[in-house]
Amino acid sequence: MFSLEGKVAIVTGASRGIGRALALGYAEAGADVAVAARNQADLDAVAAEIRSRGRRSLAVPTDVTDRSQIKTLIDRTVEELGPLDILVNNAGGTRFMTPIVSLRPDGWDKALRLNLDSVFHATQLGAQKMLESDGGSIIQIASVAGIEGAQGLSFYSAAKGAVRLMTQAVAKELAESGVRVNTIAPGWIATDLNAVMWQDESTRRTMEQMIPMGRLGRPEEIVGPAIFLASDASSFVTGTTLVVDGGQIA
Numbered sequence: 162m163f164s165l166e167g168k169v170a171i172v173t174g175a176s177r178g179i180g181r182a183l184a185l186g187y188a189e190a191g192a193d194v195a196v197a198a199r200n201q202a203d204l205d206a207v208a209a210e211i212r213s214r215g216r217r218s219l220a221v222p223t224d225v226t227d228r229s230q231i232k233t234l235i236d237r238t239v240e241e242l243g244p245l246d247i248l249v250n251n252a253g254g255t256r257f258m259t260p261i262v263s264l265r266p267d268g269w270d271k272a273l274r275l276n277l278d279s280v281f282h283a284t285q286l287g288a289q290k291m292l293e294s295d296g297g298s299i300i301q302i303a304s305v306a307g308i309e310g311a312q313g314l315s316f317y318s319a320a321k322g323a324v325r326l327m328t329q330a331v332a333k334e335l336a337e338s339g340v341r342v343n344t345i346a347p348g349w350i351a352t353d354l355n356a357v358m359w360q361d362e363s364t365r366r367t368m369e370q371m372i373p374m375g376r377l378g379r380p381e382e383i384v385g386p387a388i389f390l391a392s393d394a395s396s397f398v399t400g401t402t403l404v405v406d407g408g409q410i411a
């Protein structure tokens with residue numbers, strides 16, 4: 162019931178970190194995978210790794226802050242790989258932290274465009290395609306920062322919390338149609354995104370003290386939860402948030 166054999170998936174932000182792990186994990190579970198991010202060379206490398214696992218892949222350079230590029234990604238995937246079964250909205254993140262009193266309005270706009278608006282556009286366009294076929298599974302990669310407020314990251318908490326609630330609303334709208342929509346909320350996962358923090362010994366120790374399991378997660382540890390939500394194993398699961406954080410917000 163965890164097999165993705167014969168399914169077609171799109172993973173955004175698939176060239177590094179969590180998205181790359183998900184794209185490769187889906188291929189190992191049997192799916193053909195279209196990968197999206199801005200840098201073509203990085204994407205081509207991931208697409209080659211997917212093909213080396215015996216699956217079809219498509220590398221589509223995409224800036225998810227541009228609706229027309231998301232539309233091209235989805236249209237090309239359906240044309241070249243077949244009807245869309247799984248969409249993972251993973252591209253996102255933030256490279257800055259600042260308290261609200263010094264946050265520049267354009268910083269707010271930029272963070273919301275990347276972490277919230279992009280998820281609206283992709284969810285709408287992806288759901289439209291899934292409704293034309295046999296349904297499907299849409300998975301948002303949000304964050305524990307969208308469940309608890311994260312200091313210095315008000316804009317990121319706002320965006321990720323909004324993704325989570327939008328997803329719950331959309332899950333109800335689409336529940337009878339065969340399109341399921343769920344959220345994964347990772348805690349600290351060691352990737353390039355937060356490398357400046359975990360590569361510094363004392364900052365890393367502070368982060369580890371926040372996590373009952375006493376360590377940061379690895380990108381591969383998001384794969385199992387994402388296969389669960391993409392596969393028939395979760396056929397009665399929609400509108401939920403699966404927290405993957407080593408116990409941090411328990």
Ligand SMILES: NC(=O)c1ccc[n+]([C@@H]2O[C@H](COP(=O)([O-])OP(=O)(O)OC[C@H]3O[C@@H](n4cnc5c(N)ncnc54)[C@H](OP(=O)(O)O)[C@@H]3O)[C@@H](O)[C@H]2O)c1
Pocket residue numbers: 173174175176177178179180197198199200203223224225226251252253254255275302303304305346347348349350351352353354355
């Ligand atoms: N790492 C964590 O601790 C953590 C915790 C909770 C939630 N998350 C969430 O998990 C997701 C992935 O995080 P990560 O740590 O794997 O990040 P990462 O290592 O920085 O990778 C980000 C990926 O997204 C792509 N990307 C960035 N901006 C994009 C854009 N405008 N359009 C298309 N693709 C874009 C990047 O490729 P290009 O630069 O080539 O576009 C890259 O493939 C994010 O949504 C993040 O908020 C991460």
